Structure formats: structure tokens, C-alpha cells
Amino acid sequence: MNYRAWNHRCWLISYMSSRQVLHEFDTSRYWAALHVADSSCFHYRRKLLLQMLADASEQQNAVACSSQLKLLRKLWKDELDWNEMLIRRYIGREALWLHRRFLSVGWLKHFGAIEQNPTEAGEANNHVKVFLDYELSLLQDCLNLPESEFEDVQSQSIHAASYMLRLNWEICSCSSIDLNQKRSVSDLRELLDRLCPEKSIIWDHLTTKLY
Structure with a gap:
């Protein structure tokens, strides 16, 4: 029932004015922060x-x-920062990592210049690498969490590693940027095979372009 209600709200977006869309974006944030495991609101x-x-x-x-x-660039960056705060606060919530993947790819594509003119390729490469370095830092923090009986640390590791693989794959799919991340990809693949071997077909698909 919750999914149907949110799906109806998604349908209503096309009938909203720009001001209404912005208002909905502002007001839905509080609800999302209280229901971080619910993908529908995100x-x-x-x-x-x-x-x-x-x-x-x-x-x-x-x-x-x-x-x-x-304005949208600022909203997008604020959403990325807010999402990171939620990820660090609420361990192992897949909905947060799915949202981050969308935000990261969208940020690079629309505001970070994944697809640039040839004359701007060097600047685009640098921007992507800086962004990925920051995301790798977040990944390392998530992989180095201390074991806890109250937190799902293993799920956090799986979601974080999967996120980085998918992010690299998305970037390779829409640009010719040389990420030079082969060692990181290899490490992530090894980690995912160990923590979540039943999804090895997915890991194969995501790493094909990265080697």
C-alpha cells in the first residue's frame, strides 16, 4: 500500500508547477530521514x-x-551531503546506497562534466577523479567499521563495495575517461565475492568493462 501511494505521488509530479516540485522536495526530506529503509520516498x-x-x-x-x-546544482550537492550523513548514521541501509548511486551519476553527468567537448576532456577527467577519490574515502570508512552486535556492518560493506563497482561501471559506460582504478576494482571484487558470493554473476557484469 505504501508503494502505491508513493507511485501515485510520482505520477502527480508531471502536473506540478516548478514551485510545487521544489516544495515537495523540501517537505519530503523530513519523512525520508525518518524512514531510511524505505526506497519509495527516495x-x-x-x-x-x-x-x-x-x-x-x-x-x-x-x-x-x-x-x-x-539552484539545482546546489540542491543536488546538498542531497549528496545529506545522503552521506544518513549513510554514516544508519548502517547497512540499501535504500540510501541506491539513492547515492543515482545522485553520484547524476552529479557527474549534469554538473561534473562526464561528457565534455574534446578540448575540455582533461578538466573533466580531473573532476571525475577528484570525485571518485572522495567516494573511495567514504568506501574505506564504511569497510573499516568496527564489528557491532547492534549494526549490520557486513551489509554496509557489501552495499559500499557494490556502489563503487556500479559507479565505476556507469562512468565507463558514458565516457572514455581512464579511471586507472584497476587495483581498487580487483580489491572490491574480491571483497564482494567473499561477502556475497551468490551474486557473482552481477559482479562479473560490473567488472567486465573495468579490467
Whole structure:
């Protein structure tokens, strides 16, 4: 029933004004923070972000378009920071990692210049590598959590490693950036095979492009 309600709200987004979309994005954050294991609300927030992106791209006035994209960039970065805080606070919640994957790929694609003109390729490469270095730091923190009977540390490790593999795969799928992450990928694959061997087919698929 909860899924159906959120799915209905997703359908309503296309009928909302830009102001209503922004209001929904602001007000749904509190509910999401109280229900971090519920993917439906985070899916709704992703739909809102995509709608704001579409609204900005449809602006015919260049100044208005630039202003909206600037606001959206700030909202996207705030969402990334907020998501990281939730990941560190609530251990082993898959919904948070799924949301981060969307945010990270979207950030690099729309604001971090994954796909750039050839003359800007060097700058794009550097931006992606800086971003990945930060994400690898988050990964290391999640992999080095102390064992606890109250926290699902193993799930956190699986979600974190899987996230990095998928993020690398997504980047390789939409750009020719040389990530030079082969050693990290190998380490992640070894970790995932050990912690979650039943999903080895998925790990095979994600690592094919990275070697």
C-alpha cells in the first residue's frame, strides 16, 4: 500500500508547477530521514530532481535557465551531503546506497562534466577523479567499521563495495575517461565475492568493462 501511494505521488509530479516540485522536495526530506529503509520516498525524491532538471532545460530564457541550473546544482550537492550523513548514521541501509548511486551519476553527468567537448576532456577527467577519490574515502570508512552486535556492518560493506563497482561501471559506460582504478576494482571484487558470493554473476557484469 505504501508503494502505491508513493507511485501515485510520482505520477502527480508531471502536473506540478516548478514551485510545487521544489516544495515537495523540501517537505519530503523530513519523512525520508525518518524512514531510511524505505526506497519509495527516495525514489520520489529522485523523480522530483529529474523534473527540476527537465524544467530547467525547457527554459527558453538563457538567464532563467542558468539561474535554475545553479539552484539545482546546489540542491543536488546538498542531497549528496545529506545522503552521506544518513549513510554514516544508519548502517547497512540499501535504500540510501541506491539513492547515492543515482545522485553520484547524476552529479557527474549534469554538473561534473562526464561528457565534455574534446578540448575540455582533461578538466573533466580531473573532476571525475577528484570525485571518485572522495567516494573511495567514504568506501574505506564504511569497510573499516568496527564489528557491532547492534549494526549490520557486513551489509554496509557489501552495499559500499557494490556502489563503487556500479559507479565505476556507469562512468565507463558514458565516457572514455581512464579511471586507472584497476587495483581498487580487483580489491572490491574480491571483497564482494567473499561477502556475497551468490551474486557473482552481477559482479562479473560490473567488472567486465573495468579490467
